[in-house]
Amino acid sequence: MNDSAADGTNGTGQGAGLAAGGLPVGAGDGTRAVRAGLPEPVKHEPTLPGPVFAAHFHLPGDPTGPYTYGRDENPTWTLLESAIGELEAPGQQDVRTLVFASGMAAISSVLFSQLRAGDAVVLPDDGYQALPLARAQLEAFGIEVRTAPTGGDAQLDVLDGARLLWLESPSNPGLDVCDIRRLVEAAHAQGTLVAVDNTLATPLGQRPLELGADFSVASGTKQLTGHGDVLLGYVAGRDGEAMAAVRRWRKIVGAIPGPMEAWLAHRSIATLQLRVDRQNASALALAEALRGRPEVTGLRYPGLADDPSHKVASQQMRRYGCVVSFTLPTRTRAERFLQALRLVDDATSFGGVRSTAERRGRWGGDAVPEGFVRFSVGAEDPADLVADVLRALDESAG
Numbered sequence: 001m002n003d004s005a006a007d008g009t010n011g012t013g014q015g016a017g018l019a020a021g022g023l024p025v026g027a028g029d030g031t032r033a034v035r036a037g038l039p040e041p042v043k044h045e046p047t048l049p050g051p052v053f054a055a056h057f058h059l060p061g062d063p064t065g066p067y068t069y070g071r072d073e074n075p076t077w078t079l080l081e082s083a084i085g086e087l088e089a090p091g092q093q094d095v096r097t098l099v100f101a102s103g104m105a106a107i108s109s110v111l112f113s114q115l116r117a118g119d120a121v122v123l124p125d126d127g128y129q130a131l132p133l134a135r136a137q138l139e140a141f142g143i144e145v146r147t148a149p150t151g152g153d154a155q156l157d158v159l160d161g162a163r164l165l166w167l168e169s170p171s172n173p174g175l176d177v178c179d180i181r182r183l184v185e186a187a188h189a190q191g192t193l194v195a196v197d198n199t200l201a202t203p204l205g206q207r208p209l210e211l212g213a214d215f216s217v218a219s220g221t222k223q224l225t226g227h228g229d230v231l232l233g234y235v236a237g238r239d240g241e242a243m244a245a246v247r248r249w250r251k252i253v254g255a256i257p258g259p260m261e262a263w264l265a266h267r268s269i270a271t272l273q274l275r276v277d278r279q280n281a282s283a284l285a286l287a288e289a290l291r292g293r294p295e296v297t298g299l300r301y302p303g304l305a306d307d308p309s310h311k312v313a314s315q316q317m318r319r320y321g322c323v324v325s326f327t328l329p330t331r332t333r334a335e336r337f338l339q340a341l342r343l344v345d346d347a348t349s350f351g352g353v354r355s356t357a358e359r360r361g362r363w364g365g366d367a368v369p370e371g372f373v374r375f376s377v378g379a380e381d382p383a384d385l386v387a388d389v390l391r392a393l394d395e396s397a398g
């Protein structure tokens, strides 16, 4: 995938050929990922300062920031927030980023800080499985919730007069894609704010703020951190007032990441481009291998040239993610397949360096067939992985 021409070229320009942070103009994603959010080097200090464990900070006299109390700010978050902001919106100095305890904390902070009783919000009806829980709570607070599928930009049909449009593209687990620019234009024309759940794509796969969205929101638990050992969420946005309200909500609910989690996340971002490129290339190889199998139906991967999402995805995504979804004939067949895999753990979540897969219907929350498998491709050698999957398909047939 090509980097967009805008990469790193619109920074503050600290000198000829340099963008913000001293990066060469046009620096690639790998270069930006390894340097993201790092402070200016200080003699005898580590490159990435260690986690700051502090409930409070020394604060004589008038209580002025930035660091007062640990629920409001922490220096380890500050560095991580810069890193994520640099990847979500390269060179855009006005973008603010806030980190949260989890993706759901980030999502809830946008929903509950932006919506009031009497407002209407449009959600996808095929989005992340905890969205219906958020929906019930929004309705209990007197907010009207409308839903429509991600595919075919169907959320446009129920947009009229809404205060907020929530998009999830690609959607989890169905991998449908909507035309973010088109939906943003229609929303902004009537004063509707737009948030995009960018979890599946990661900021190296898609940059919702450049597509016009007001918020890019994600779970950092998945491919962003990529090791299956951290829960994290973030919100990036350009509108100062809206982001101040999101920050206030974080303070009210206290849904903050621990300093250790924030530091681990920042450390993991250094390898984001390596992991994403490897995992996404292997996901395409797996999808291509699955396409030839008669027992596989409903195969979806936005990077496949004949996938229903591919055309729109290729206009707005730079990489297509590490998740492949498909359906096996029955629930039993899917269970036997998962048991037969040796290199792939039967586990939920996605985006980690170790491949995982699960029969999504076991949770009951998604409208998927009983044999539906969501497969997250890890960093194993692609040939080993494809061979393991094909062998498990054969073995589970008996």
Ligand SMILES: *Cc1c(COP(=O)(O)O)cnc(C)c1O
Binding pocket: 102, 103, 104, 105, 128, 168, 172, 197, 199, 200, 218, 219, 220, 221, 222, 231, 232, 233
């Ligand atoms: C996992 C996920 C979330 C929730 O993130 P947590 O970190 O588990 O709270 C939200 N949106 C999408 C698309 C997800 O995959």
